[in-house]
Ligand SMILES: Nc1ncnc2c1ncn2[C@@H]1O[C@H](COP(=O)(O)OP(=O)(O)O)[C@@H](O)[C@H]1O
């Protein structure tokens with residue numbers, strides 16, 4: 001299926017900060033510093049350090065339960081880190097500086113920094129009581145404070161880009177899973193975040209609907225400017241889209257690098273084992 | 282023995298009092314709807330003093346009889362400079378009492394909203410107020426409308442207790458008619474029949490509403 005896409009994010013080739021010789025001069029858009037997350041005795045993330053460059057597309061792969069979702073949820077402020085700091089565009093996310101001391105961020109601060117980030121969930125999480133159009137225009141209207149006309153226009157443009165302009169008056173329950181996820185993507189994109197998180201966006205879909213959603217995400221990635229963290233089990237997709245692939249296991253980044261290296265020459269045994277499961281079928 | 286003549290004679294007066302009963306029911310219900318929602322939100326508040334106060338209020342109101350609360354509002358508050366008419370005291374008392382029950386109903390509705398809705402709202406950076414107004418309440422209230430409707434009927438049937446604070450509603454009227462003529466049979470029968478007709482027909486309406494909501 002081909003989806004008509006007008007490109008709003010353009011120019012600037014994508015790049016990976018950890019491989020870039022100009023490393024020192026590129027300011028990361030996201031920095032995880034020594035981030036740990038525990039639920040009681042369960043250590044889900046263990047001392048994660050990670051930089052994401054502006055516009056960089058990072059794919060996150062790894063077995064289920066390894067902490068991938070948690071890593072994204074910390075950035076979306078859905079979970080609070082147990083220790084460590086996260087910076088977004090040079091600003092602390094979970095902390096703020098008050099008179100040289102680092103204190104827990106208040107809601108106002110979180111609100112301000114959170115505006116840089118968007119997320120697409122595995123189970124779409126559309127608002128079932130709103131039409132497709134309202135699902136997409138409500139946040140620009142209420143959060144960004146756009147006028148009704150502006151918000152509507154932005155929303156319609158976005159829905160055209162994901163190929164759903166014909167569905168604006170439908171309710172989520174009337175859409176297929178693939179269509180729902182495309183709406184969810186439009187709803188996140190319309191806020192023009194600098195970083196987009198995709199948490200297994202196609203895992204809840206019937207196999208025949210996976211393609212249309214991946215197409216849309218690829219087209220968005222091709223526009224370039226926005227950094228993306230893609231949690232996925234679609235290895236081919238990760239290879240096509242990502243500038244860098246991170247392999248996660250048991251709350252740690254075990255191995256990372258450009259897709260070619262990760263998929264063709266995996267170093268660690270765990271990654272080799274993990275990938276062999278996908279190659280079998 | 283039953284006298285139709287006497288029945289017809291007192292019917293207009295009782296019907297006039299029914300108006301008071303019905304308006305007291307609706308006003309008290311409105312109070313309960315608003316205060317109930319405020320209590321629900323206050324109980325969920327992260328601001329501890331507020332949620333503790335709301336919890337305490339709910340427990341207090343639920344564990345004391347409505348009649349005592351009404352007496353308190355109508356007879357004790359005036360001693361402290363707050364005099365209310367029987368109607369106002371009645372709807373405030375009845376409304377506050379039932380607000381604690383409606384608060385539970387709202388809570389159930391709110392807790393049935395999947396966490397993903399809250400998370401999507403946060404990911405889109407909705408403010409807490411907009412999250413409630415646009416996302417959570419519009420989804421949690423429609424499913425509990427039938428339950429709210431049943432509470433409206435319950436409150437309607439509870440209004441005779443307001444006669445205790447001298448509100449001349451249908452029950453008080455029947456009592457007065459009875460003591461004037463020494464005939465109680467007709468007056469109380471009419472009252473009973475009116476409650477029966479109105480409650481039963483309303484509960485049928487609520488049930489139809491429930492079916493329609495379930496079909497959606
Ligand atoms: N709210 C929570 N409470 C307790 N344990 C949790 C919670 N969220 C996630 N976990 C646990 O954290 C681990 C990592 O989960 P997750 O980040 O979802 O992994 P992945 O996305 O890689 O499958 C799992 O063992 C999961 O059960």
Ligand SMILES: [Mg+2]
Pocket residue numbers: 065068069070199200
């Ligand atoms: Mg996950």
